[in-house]
Amino acid sequence: MLSIVDLQARIAGKTILNGIDLEVRPGEVHAIMGPNGSGKSTLAQVLAGREEYEVTAGRVDFDGRDLLAMPAEERARAGLFLGFQYPVEIPGVNNVYLLKAALNAKRRAAGQPEVDAYEFLALVREKMRIMQMNESFLSRGVNEGFSGGEKKRNEILQMLVLEPKLAILDETDSGLDIDALKVVAQGVNTLRHPERAVVLVTHYQRLLDYVVPDHVHVLARGRIIKSGDRSLALELERRGYDWLLESKVA
Amino acid sequence: MSALPSQGAGSSPALRSLETIWKARAADGLSAQRAESMRRFLALGLPTIRDESWRYTNLRRISGREFVAPAAGTEATSAPALSAEVAVLLEGLAPAASFTLVDGRPVPWPSLDALRGALEAASLRDLLARHPAEIAPALRAPRDEDAARWSLLNAALFDDGLRLRVSSPLPAPILVLRVPGAAGAESIVHPRVLIEALPGASATVLELHVGTESAALANSVTRLELGRGARIEHYRVFAGADGAAFLDSLDVVQEESSECRQFTVALGGGLVRAHLDAHLAGRGARFEGHSLAAGSGTRQVDCVTVATHDAPDTTSTQTARAIASGTSRVVVNSKVTVRPGAVRAESRQSCRGMLLSQGAEIDARPQLEIYADEVKCAHGATTGRLDPDMLFYLLSRGLDRATAQSLLVFAFLADVLIGMSAGGTRAAIENALIGQLPDATTLRNFR
Structure with missing residues (x-):
């Protein structure tokens, strides 16, 4: 579904991604871990199409299409979803309008008619129940005045409504207390499906207790330096990253 | 601010032609006051970019013209049809009363019997002929002469307009539609609207200024007078063709505990100069001035809002939001003065601009002058891109x-x-x- 080959990218003249190779198949959950500044968020943003990053080499194939040739909005409509680490507040743009516009953009791209207003509300309500969100969220501005946890829940709500083929969740677990973490994890698990895939970018293995990954990768200095199964995450939790970084340098 | 005539424009064709129009007009019951206004206007001359309040708006195209008074016999007796884009602005509006001013002269309005005891209307031409003394106090120009010169010119030359007197709460808005008529592009008109809200009365007023390429230049003045405890929500909206020019002055005078909420919206025209002078004269008066300026194409929008706190416990809020695309330019000047004795005054100013193209420009300038103690004033200005x-x-x-x-x-x-x-x-x-x-x-x- 997602095939990344030798992806290199820089911002403001500084190279951040140094040749990423990654293969994500339908039905899989991948976790990308790594120390601060290793390029995890850059990878997420580059895949979602943030223009400030310049891709200098490599290719990315998404569902048979050249992802890097598509603008951000087209990637979204093709079924790629980025859950932001720091979801931006947009006062004046209503949450429910954004959800509806996003869903309709995707449906139009797929040649489907716009969603019926009644069906749409029923769908959103169902997803909000999963995310344990109060209906008053809908009428508020996008993320406006939301707490850190509310913003992350809202990201997962959007994901559930849009049902992407590939969800890339950038540190969705950061800043969450244990109850919120469980709700978010439940949301992510709801999306798991043989036809979909999830890439979790995370610092800690805590989230992986609730969303069990098939593959774990360690990113450092813009490269994947080790891959393994879930036990790698547990080992990282015990030993930290230094042993990997040292052995790589040596 | 200079009180001297601006030399550059002092001898402009426009100024000479305005003096000619002045000399040709017949005397009336307000002649002494008009003469004083004209004297001050001529002494100030037409504004140039050397004048503080006109720094960003060059009136060369106006000062180079020779104006005439509208020819007799061009007066409309009924309201002309509105263009589709203007008609849209009135969709869904169910006014309690509607007035149309064509080239500044009101056309006969429908009966106000249903609003008896709540709203009275009179044409200024009638009042000038019969009770000029009733209008005289409303001719005082704002204190800021530099900004008020067009208002002075209007006081000298206006010959018609509308006075609305609201004496109790009105259930629906009053619409004042200002449209161009047969007076051609070479003429200048000076419409004046006076709206009085008597103590305890309240009203919402929408003034829609419509311009066309071939219209007379409108140097319009509206004055809102709010009695004790009165409330007015006032909208002035500028719409119309790219070639249209608007010079509008809005003077607000507020007595004790009155509340004025004002919205200025610039949607159309090539040049919009919207001046607002709010005088919080009575204790506890509250004023809100909000402006929305949309610059597109080559449009120039210049909004000046001045709030003067002249009594204790007065509050003012000014919010300006400007967007500019193409090579348009939007200027937002917002000023608060707290005069001696206006203790415990509170004011907030927020000017924000958003540039939507490389060639556009937004100048936002909040200013504050405080001459009293125990006041709370906050201001901020930002301009950026998306x-x-x-x-x-x-x-x-x-x-x-x-x-x-x-x-x-x-x-x-x-x-x-x-x-x-x-x-x-x-x-x-x-x-x-x-x-x-x-x-x-x-x-x-x-x-």
Whole structure:
């Protein structure tokens, strides 16, 4: 579904991604871990199409299409979803309008008619129940005045409504207390499906207790330096990253 | 601020022609006051960019012209048809009373019997002929002469207009439509509207200024007088062709505990100079001045808002939101003066601009002068482009770039729009604003 080959990218003249190779198949959950500044968020943003990053080499194939040739909005409509680490507040743009516009953009791209207003509300309500969100969220501005946890829940709500083929969740677990973490994890698990895939970018293995990954990768200095199964995450939790970084340098 | 004539424009064709118009007019019951206004206007001359309040707006195109008074016999007796884009602004509006001024002269209005005891209307021409003393006090020009010279010229030369007197709460808005008539582009008209809200009365007033390429230059003045405890929500909206020019002065005088909420919206025209002078004269008076300026094409919008606190416990809020695309220029000058004795005055000023193209320019200038103790005043001004984080967020959800941009611009203006309590008016203004954004169709569906 997602095939990344030798992806290199820089911002403001500084190279951040140094040749990423990654293969994500339908039905899989991948976790990308790594120390601060290793390029995890850059990878997420580059895949979602943030223009400030310049891709200098490599290719990315998404569902048979050249992802890097598509603008951000087209990637979204093709079924790629980025859950932001720091979801931006947009006062004046209503949450429910954004959800509806996003869903309709995707449906139009797929040649489907716009969603019926009644069906749409029923769908959103169902997803909000999963995310344990109060209906008053809908009428508020996008993320406006939301707490850190509310913003992350809202990201997962959007994901559930849009049902992407590939969800890339950038540190969705950061800043969450244990109850919120469980709700978010439940949301992510709801999306798991043989036809979909999830890439979790995370610092800690805590989230992986609730969303069990098939593959774990360690990113450092813009490269994947080790891959393994879930036990790698547990080992990282015990030993930290230094042993990997040292052995790589040596 | 200089009180000396501006030398550059002192001998301009426009100034000479205005003096000629002045000399040719017949005397009336206000001659002494008019003469004084004209004397001051001539001494000040036409503004140039050397004048503080006109720094960003060059009136060369106006000062180079020779004006004439509208020819006799061109007066309209009925309201002309409105263009579709202007008619949209009135959709859904169910006014309690409507007045139309054609080239500044009111055409006969429908009976106000249903509003007996709540609203009275009179043409200024009638009042001038019969009770000039009733108008005289309302001719005082604002204290800031530099900004007020067009108001002085209006006081000298106006010969018609409207006086509305509201004496109890009105159930629906009053519409004052100002449209151009047969007076041609070479003429200048000086419409004047006086709105009095007597103690305890309240009203919502929408003044819609419509301009065309071939219209006379309108040097309009509106004066709002709020008695004790009176409330007015006033809208002035400028709409129309790219070639249209508007010079409008709005003077607000507020007595004790009165409340004025004012919205200035520049949607059309080539040049819009919208001046507002609010005088908080009575204890506890509250004033809100909000402006929305949409610059597009080569439009120049210059909004000047001056709030003067002249009594204790007065409050003022000024919010300006400007967007500019093409090579347009928007100027937002917002000034608060707290005069001696206006203790415990509170004011807030917020000017924000959003540039939508490389060639556009926004100048936002909040100013504050405080001469009293125990006051609370806050101000801020920012101008920037669309927030790239917000834009990326919307794009990452699959929205078209044009839609995302429009949505963000609209959201930026929402601060002012949400304050509009006249529902029909707000919807109409929103629609007109949206119409100027890149993806109007989708955006309309959003609401």
